[in-house]
Amino acid sequence: MRAGAASGKRSVVSGPGIQYNDEKKGEDMAAHGLSKSRIIEGRQCPRRLWLKVYRPEVGEWETGTRNLLQAGLDVHEVFRGLHPGGVLIDTDDDLAAALAETGRHLAGGAGTLFEATFAHQGVLVRADFLERRSSRCRVHEVKSSTGVKDVHLDDAAIQHWVLAGCGLDLEATCVTHIDNRFVYQGNRDYHGLFADADVSGQVAALLPEVPAWVEACRVILAGSEPAIPADVDCESPWACPFAGYCFPAGPEVPFPIETLPGSTAEVERLKAAGFTSIRQVPRDLLRLGRHLRMWQAVHDGAAVVDPELPRTLRDLPFPRFFLDFETIQFAVPIWVGTRPYEQLPFQFSCHVEWAGGRLEHREFLDLGGGSPLRPFAERLLETLGTAGPIVTYGPFERRILRESGERFPDLQPALEALKGRVVDLLSLLRRWYYHPAMAGSWSIKNVLPAIAPELRYETLQEVRDGGAAQAAFLEAIHPGTAAPRRDALRRHLLAYCARDTLGLVTIVRHFA
Numbered sequence: 001m002r003a004g005a006a007s008g009k010r011s012v013v014s015g016p017g018i019q020y021n022d023e024k025k026g027e028d029m030a031a032h033g034l035s036k037s038r039i040i041e042g043r044q045c046p047r048r049l050w051l052k053v054y055r056p057e058v059g060e061w062e063t064g065t066r067n068l069l070q071a072g073l074d075v076h077e078v079f080r081g082l083h084p085g086g087v088l089i090d091t092d093d094d095l096a097a098a099l100a101e102t103g104r105h106l107a108g109g110a111g112t113l114f115e116a117t118f119a120h121q122g123v124l125v126r127a128d129f130l131e132r133r134s135s136r137c138r139v140h141e142v143k144s145s146t147g148v149k150d151v152h153l154d155d156a157a158i159q160h161w162v163l164a165g166c167g168l169d170l171e172a173t174c175v176t177h178i179d180n181r182f183v184y185q186g187n188r189d190y191h192g193l194f195a196d197a198d199v200s201g202q203v204a205a206l207l208p209e210v211p212a213w214v215e216a217c218r219v220i221l222a223g224s225e226p227a228i229p230a231d232v233d234c235e236s237p238w239a240c241p242f243a244g245y246c247f248p249a250g251p252e253v254p255f256p257i258e259t260l261p262g263s264t265a266e267v268e269r270l271k272a273a274g275f276t277s278i279r280q281v282p283r284d285l286l287r288l289g290r291h292l293r294m295w296q297a298v299h300d301g302a303a304v305v306d307p308e309l310p311r312t313l314r315d316l317p318f319p320r321f322f323l324d325f326e327t328i329q330f331a332v333p334i335w336v337g338t339r340p341y342e343q344l345p346f347q348f349s350c351h352v353e354w355a356g357g358r359l360e361h362r363e364f365l366d367l368g369g370g371s372p373l374r375p376f377a378e379r380l381l382e383t384l385g386t387a388g389p390i391v392t393y394g395p396f397e398r399r400i401l402r403e404s405g406e407r408f409p410d411l412q413p414a415l416e417a418l419k420g421r422v423v424d425l426l427s428l429l430r431r432w433y434y435h436p437a438m439a440g441s442w443s444i445k446n447v448l449p450a451i452a453p454e455l456r457y458e459t460l461q462e463v464r465d466g467g468a469a470q471a472a473f474l475e476a477i478h479p480g481t482a483a484p485r486r487d488a489l490r491r492h493l494l495a496y497c498a499r500d501t502l503g504l505v506t507i508v509r510h511f512a
């Protein structure tokens with residue numbers, strides 16, 4: 001029996017409501033066929049939908065977005081592994097075949113389908129997980145987030161509307177998300193990784209609005225390129241890839257007023273008074289110490305250094321340890337005892353400066369693929385000894401020390417003792433230093449070029465920031481990565497982390 005035949009509603013396989021299934025994807029778009037994600041894009045911004053369909057080449061597709069999508073695929077694979085016996089509708093990008101396969105399996109009495117594909121009134125959806133219990137169905141959207149977001153409800157409502165339109169009798173609509181209380185116990189046992197939220201009530205409230213959303217998208221696609229909406233939020237629910245096209249960089253304002261940190265209200269007050277550059281603002285209109293320091297640096301064209309900074313840094317005893325960590329997060333944990341999205345250290349670099357100026361470098365990087373957490377903590381304790389300031393840039397290393405201590409109670413006292421030796425160089429610079437080249441940011445990547453241009457991160461190969469370090473680590477621990485490539489990634493990772501700690505040494509020496 002075809003789905004929907006009993007109710008007399010439109011079928012998933014054929015019928016007048018299905019406009020998407022018998023054409024290629026691009027041709028469908030030209031005919032204003034819609035998918036769930038396109039409707040969501042249209043709800044965020046009409047122009048975004050229009051550009052996505054007609055001018056995708058003007059978008060900038062970030063690496064971060066791609067990584068997120070890859071992480072999402074892992075989550076779906078693991079989810080499917082927890083439901084053996086389910087049928088995956090896998091027809092690559094052939095949507096017509098996916099529609100036909102779905103109809104065939106439903107007609108054959110399949111109880112559980114992944115990526116079941118439906119179309120109703122020209123809107124196509126793929127349901128992550130469809131469970132059929134006698135004549136009724138439960139549909140799940142599987143998300144890699146750790147809770148239900150508003151956009152997931154819109155998503156679920158569109159899906160429900162299509163499935164119901166195809167004649168499915170839906171008992172419940174659920175958002176299945178990652179449960180961040182899950183602790184991985186090994187043996188690829190992921191029972192408990194996912195939590196179900198039944199959102200049927202919220203979806204029922206949204207359902208009457210869906211036809212209007214669909215119609216609005218059709219109107220957008222039938223027209224010419226929309227203007228930029230006055231109230232658009234280009235970052236929510238998803239960062240828009242067309243920002244560079246919509247908002248091309250104008251003539252550069254020197255020392256823009258927006259670079260004043262710490263108080264949006266203060267910046268808005270100055271903008272409302274007509275100022276666009278820090279240079280234009282009379283000194284007595286500024287109220288915050290940090291703003292006054294920036295104003296001074298911009299007007300002098302030189303760094304402003306509070307005498308407290310060199311005094312404090314000169315007083316640091318030897319040996320001095322300069323420390324930096326790299327960490328990774330997994331939506332699906334792969335190391336025993338870890339939780340989803342926990343920040344897990346896999347690498348550190350430590351420069352040690354001895355009295356008299358001798359510099360020594362120590363490091364740790366585990367690309368074996370197994371958990372690096374215990375060796376990381378042990379090697380760290382060995383490296384840092386029991387005395388001497390530990391200079392970090394920001395509070396992150398202190399947090400990882402605390403979490404490592406919680407993970408390994410036998411090491412906790414020693415790791416806690418390290419925390420007490422940490423000197424946060426970032427907080428000292430924020431309080432006492434500004435150089436006009438820093439453009440309102442105390443990130444080490446902005447501070448270092450002002451002090452030691454030869455240590456610019458652009459001179460590094462391949463790994464130049466934390467995101468690239470994570471991507472390199474993931475590639476290196478992948479079993480399919482060839483040894484020469486893994487060696488190259490190791491070199492890039494070590495060079496990047498060592499640059500961070502050499503940068504800390506250079507900054508402290510500059511002032512002390």
Ligand code: SF4
Pocket residue numbers: 044045046047048049051228229232233234235240241242243244246
């Ligand atoms: S950048 Fe903003 S205005 Fe432009 S298409 Fe994207 S969301 Fe719309």
